[in-house]
Amino acid sequence: MLSLMSLDLEDARTRGLHERLSPYVRELFSRAAHHARVMHADEISREHLLMVLLEDEESAASQAVLFGFADPETLVAETLALSPGILVVGSGASLPFSPLGVRGLFRARELAAESGASAVGTALLFAGSRPVLPDELRSLIPGETGDQPASDGTSEPIPTDGPLFAHFDAPARRALGTACRTAGRLGRSAISPAHIVEACLETEPELALRVGVAASRVRSLFAGRDADESEPPEGVLVADDPLATLLEALPAGAGSMGLLAAFYELGSEEVVQMLSRHKVTPDLVARAGDSFRDPEIPARRGASPDLLEGGA
Numbered sequence: 138m139l140s141l142m143s144l145d146l147e148d149a150r151t152r153g154l155h156e157r158l159s160p161y162v163r164e165l166f167s168r169a170a171h172h173a174r175v176m177h178a179d180e181i182s183r184e185h186l187l188m189v190l191l192e193d194e195e196s197a198a199s200q201a202v203l204f205g206f207a208d209p210e211t212l213v214a215e216t217l218a219l220s221p222g223i224l225v226v227g228s229g230a231s232l233p234f235s236p237l238g239v240r241g242l243f244r245a246r247e248l249a250a251e252s253g254a255s256a257v258g259t260a261l262l263f264a265g266s267r268p269v270l271p272d273e274l275r276s277l278i279p280g281e282t283g284d285q286p287a288s289d290g291t292s293e294p295i296p297t298d299g300p301l302f303a304h305f306d307a308p309a310r311r312a313l314g315t316a317c318r319t320a321g322r323l324g325r326s327a328i329s330p331a332h333i334v335e336a337c338l339e340t341e342p343e344l345a346l347r348v349g350v351a352a353s354r355v356r357s358l359f360a361g362r363d364a365d366e367s368e369p370p371e372g373v374l375v376a377d378d379p380l381a382t383l384l385e386a387l388p389a390g391a392g393s394m395g396l397l398a399a400f401y402e403l404g405s406e407e408v409v410q411m412l413s414r415h416k417v418t419p420d421l422v423a424r425a426g427d428s429f430r431d432p433e434i435p436a437r438r439g440a441s442p443d444l445l446e447g448g449a
Contacts, residue, residue, distance in 0.1 A: 143167060143171040143174055143374060144170045144373060144374065144375075148375045151375045151381075154166070154376060155167075157384075158387070159431070160434035161431040162387075162396055164434055165189050165190055165193075165396075166186065169186040170374050173222070174369045174372060175369050176222025176224060177222050177369070178220070178374070180376065180377035182220065182380055183400065186396075187404070187408065188213055188217055190396060191213045192209070194209065195431075197392060197431045198393035201421065201422060201429055204428070207417050212411070214230075214231065217232075218231040223239055223242070225313050227317050227318065230321030231317070232325070232326070232328050233326075235329045235330075235364075235365035235367065236369050237330050238266070238327065238328050238365060240330075241262075241265045241266030241267075241268075243265075244265035244268065245257050245262045245265025247265070248265055249304065250295045250297050253294060254295065256305065256306040257304055257305045257309050258308060258309055259308045259309050259341045259344055260341075262313075263334060263337040263338070263348070266330040266333040266337070267330070268280075271362075274358070274359060274362060277358045278334060278355065279350060281348065308341060312337045312339075313328070313333065313336070316332040316333045320332045323363060325363070325364050329364055330365065331364075335356055335359065336352075338350065338352040339352035383399050386399060386402070393431050398422045400412065
């Protein structure tokens with residue numbers, strides 16, 4: 138269960154937006170805030186809201202998409218790839234990192250800065266991710282990776298702030314892509330440190346030799362225990378300026394059909410192109426008209442509007 142705690146209702150603009158929305162779109166706004174936290178985003182974006190809108194097959198907008206012979210599941214996947222956050226965007230799957238997965242990424246960057254390395258390589262990615270594994274998994278994997286990269290005395294130290302992946306080298310990025318594909322193959326909703334550790338050993342055999350355990354062995358040891366079920370860090374978020382502008386332009390009490398139409402007027406260029414490519418056009422919204430209805434809130438959830446079910 139998920140409450141409004143993800144929305145910063147102490148922020149006057151966000152509170153005003155929340156109050157003018159229909160009960161159903163208000164729920165979507167709350168769920169988008171939770172989704173943005175799961176994505177490790179700093180603010181709630183238009184893409185976060187569009188994704189939760191399309192995910193709910195009971196919404197009028199999602200039913201209209203099906204009416205136009207578009208596939209909401211494909212649209213959700215493409216919207217995820219466009220969403221702000223810490224994630225891997227791939228042709229086969231795009232997934233965010235789990236809370237512990239993100240902790241390992243930041244630790245890898247810290248290790249690179251501490252050692253004076255010129256980049257975050259696969260060994261440092263492994264060294265940052267292994268310690269955040271659950272105890273029962275960490276104890277199964279040796280932690281020694283051999284000599285850590287040292288500074289050559291000519292490169293600038295890696296900063297510990299700014300864009301997270303700016304100083305990850307190509308092999309480390311390939312390992313993260315492999316971790317994403319592994320998580321997707323296993324049906325996970327996020328990339329965990331278990332997926333990252335396995336991917337490091339898979340993509341760099343020399344690292345596996347130094348550690349003393351093969352990726353295939355790790356895969357067997359982690360089977361069924363690879364998911365990270367921890368909750369994202371507590372916190373509240375506000376709508377970013379583009380999302381706030383879009384919501385302010387909606388007629389008061391507008392439902393999901395009005396919201397979907399607004400993305401053509403005030404959505405990003407990438408979102409408009411995506412919707413057009415899937416034949417989700419203003420004409421489709423106009424033809425659907427009032428044929429579809431949003432679910433009643435709170436009756437559908439069996440809870441008050443302040444206690445909402447949500448997903449990532």
